[in-house]
Amino acid sequence: MDIRALASHLGLSIGTVSRALNDRKDVSPLTRQRVLEAASALGYTPNQSGRTLRIGRTATIGFMLTLEHDSAVHGDPFFMALLEGVQAGLVEHGLDLVILLARKGEDGETFLRRHIARGTVDGWLLSGTQYEDARIKLLSERRIPFVALGRTASIADYPWIDLDFEGVVAEAMALLLADGHRRIGLVTPPATINNSHIVVAEYRAALVRAGLAADEALIHRGDTDEHDGEAATRELMALEQPPSALLLMGETAPVGAYRALRDKGREPGRDIAVIGLRNNPMCQALSPELTCFTLDLNALGLALAGKLVSIVEDEVGYVEAIQSRWPLNILLRESHKGGLPKE
Numbered sequence: 001m002d003i004r005a006l007a008s009h010l011g012l013s014i015g016t017v018s019r020a021l022n023d024r025k026d027v028s029p030l031t032r033q034r035v036l037e038a039a040s041a042l043g044y045t046p047n048q049s050g051r052t053l054r055i056g057r058t059a060t061i062g063f064m065l066t067l068e069h070d071s072a073v074h075g076d077p078f079f080m081a082l083l084e085g086v087q088a089g090l091v092e093h094g095l096d097l098v099i100l101l102a103r104k105g106e107d108g109e110t111f112l113r114r115h116i117a118r119g120t121v122d123g124w125l126l127s128g129t130q131y132e133d134a135r136i137k138l139l140s141e142r143r144i145p146f147v148a149l150g151r152t153a154s155i156a157d158y159p160w161i162d163l164d165f166e167g168v169v170a171e172a173m174a175l176l177l178a179d180g181h182r183r184i185g186l187v188t189p190p191a192t193i194n195n196s197h198i199v200v201a202e203y204r205a206a207l208v209r210a211g212l213a214a215d216e217a218l219i220h221r222g223d224t225d226e227h228d229g230e231a232a233t234r235e236l237m238a239l240e241q242p243p244s245a246l247l248l249m250g251e252t253a254p255v256g257a258y259r260a261l262r263d264k265g266r267e268p269g270r271d272i273a274v275i276g277l278r279n280n281p282m283c284q285a286l287s288p289e290l291t292c293f294t295l296d297l298n299a300l301g302l303a304l305a306g307k308l309v310s311i312v313e314d315e316v317g318y319v320e321a322i323q324s325r326w327p328l329n330i331l332l333r334e335s336h337k338g339g340l341p342k343e
Contacts, residue, residue, distance in 0.1 A: 006044045010035065061095055061308060062121035066102045066128055078251060078297065085301020093309050109134040116144065123312045125304055131194045145311040147304055152194050157321045159311060161304055164325040165198045168293055171330055172275045173206035176245045180340050181273060185218045185236040185243035187229060187253055196221060199249050218243055224250025233260035244339040245273035251280045254290050272339035279331055288334035295328045
């Protein structure tokens, strides 16, 4: 049944039925109730494309993912749990979530411009924020509702939630330094990724607080996936003065690191200390169990959805920047206990 048939059945004008269905104030409560009951009984569903044209809203939110570093292809369990929370948060407000996947190598700004021109969605969630991120600049200048999972150096005043990388590195470094480690290898994303700059800055700050100078040879920047974790570990352990501990800021880097260490006859948790970023399912089978960090991805997804809804529903379509760092909790296991310097 379409709206014309519904209006004819009720003996009302199409305009009155439309206003009742859209909860307009110029329709009496009695008429609104009558229309809603008839729509339910007769199986009326609105023509979404026509509704979109009339009110300029799609009732959908786009989550932009890419096939580059730090996206679904590198951390699928991370994004699946996160998206479940996002969807749950949006459905409460009558909004649907659509995943929009940019091709590998495709310019993010061009991708967004194309979908903005089409009016694909009402608001955006972004991930994999870059050190210089044209997507965020574009959406901010256009005052298009969005929230980013991450920060960028190219613009400060925009809505974001980011993982508390400062807290993660500070806590991991404090643990290793307190155990007596003085040469700590760091495996971090490439410099194009914004969180790499945050991680390296906090790593250096922790060494300064301990009265130590940073050795740039101990810092490896790469994809931080399993293959890079292995390559980085081989590179670091080949140094004339290899590290006694490793801090691996990648979802699956510890899997490769364990393999590389054992190929060199070094046992994690005994001959060398290892701390990972997150309790990724791929790392849960490692032995000894990996010391790493945990976070509630479902709650993070709900928070992202809540912040974006507050922007989408604002009358002017934009609000002042909402910014927060999402906490992670250390999970102390066995892998960080090895490699203590000999007295």
